[in-house]
Amino acid sequence: MKILCVGRNYVEHAKELNNPVPQAPMLFMKPATALLNQGKPFYHPEFSQDIHYELEIVLRISGNGRHIEPEFAHKYYDQIALGIDFTARDLQSRLKEKGHPWEIAKAFDHSAVVSPFVDLPVDHQQGIHFELRKNGEVVQSGNTRDMIFSFDDLISYSSRFFKLQTGDYFFTGTPAGVGPVKVGDLLEGYLEGEKLLHCAIR
Numbered sequence: 001m002k003i004l005c006v007g008r009n010y011v012e013h014a015k016e017l018n019n020p021v022p023q024a025p026m027l028f029m030k031p032a033t034a035l036l037n038q039g040k041p042f043y044h045p046e047f048s049q050d051i052h053y054e055l056e057i058v059l060r061i062s063g064n065g066r067h068i069e070p071e072f073a074h075k076y077y078d079q080i081a082l083g084i085d086f087t088a089r090d091l092q093s094r095l096k097e098k099g100h101p102w103e104i105a106k107a108f109d110h111s112a113v114v115s116p117f118v119d120l121p122v123d124h125q126q127g128i129h130f131e132l133r134k135n136g137e138v139v140q141s142g143n144t145r146d147m148i149f150s151f152d153d154l155i156s157y158s159s160r161f162f163k164l165q166t167g168d169y170f171f172t173g174t175p176a177g178v179g180p181v182k183v184g185d186l187l188e189g190y191l192e193g194e195k196l197l198h199c200a201i202r
């Protein structure tokens with residue numbers, strides 16, 4: 001399986017990192033080895049002094065397809081989860097400056113925490129609210145209606161380049177409020193008010 005991700009899919013988050021708002025989805029990937037099933041602790045790696053959390057809605061891809069038209073895109077995902085796209089911000093900043101690829105900052109082992117999946121809410125077009133608490137305090141609060149590119153846009157666009165396969169995951173971008181974690185922190189993710197994700201930093 002593969003993990004597709006999009007950067008800068010919420011305007012306020014693009015602004016907080018001084019990035020321009022993209023004209024097309026900015027895709028990247030993480031390998032299957034990046035996956036950390038929730039409930040397991042995240043061990044802070046030694047190669048970064050500035051690991052950031054990014055809470056995101058994750059789609060579970062439920063069909064195989066390429067060149068998917070936007071109007072059929074909804075047939076290719078059926079469940080959602082909360083995920084944390086852990087990012088070594090210090091490495092990423094250095095790589096961005098040089099115009100180098102991001103993998104070591106974004107795709108390292110256990111950089112993709114994924115909660116249990118739940119069925120996609122039937123009224124999800126109205127927006128899905130999700131929230132991250134760090135040590136009990138709300139640090140990110142987002143709604144999918146603020147996405148620049150919708151779930152269907154992301155599925156359609158990415159399938160022009162990559163064949164989507166059942167069991168792939170799609171991280172759909174983070175709202176504003178990203179920040180660092182340190183050993184001892186506890187991250188908890190809420191979907192429509194229900195706690196779905198739990199990750200201790202060790």
Ligand code: ZN
Pocket residue numbers: 005006007054056085171173174
């Ligand atoms: Zn992200």
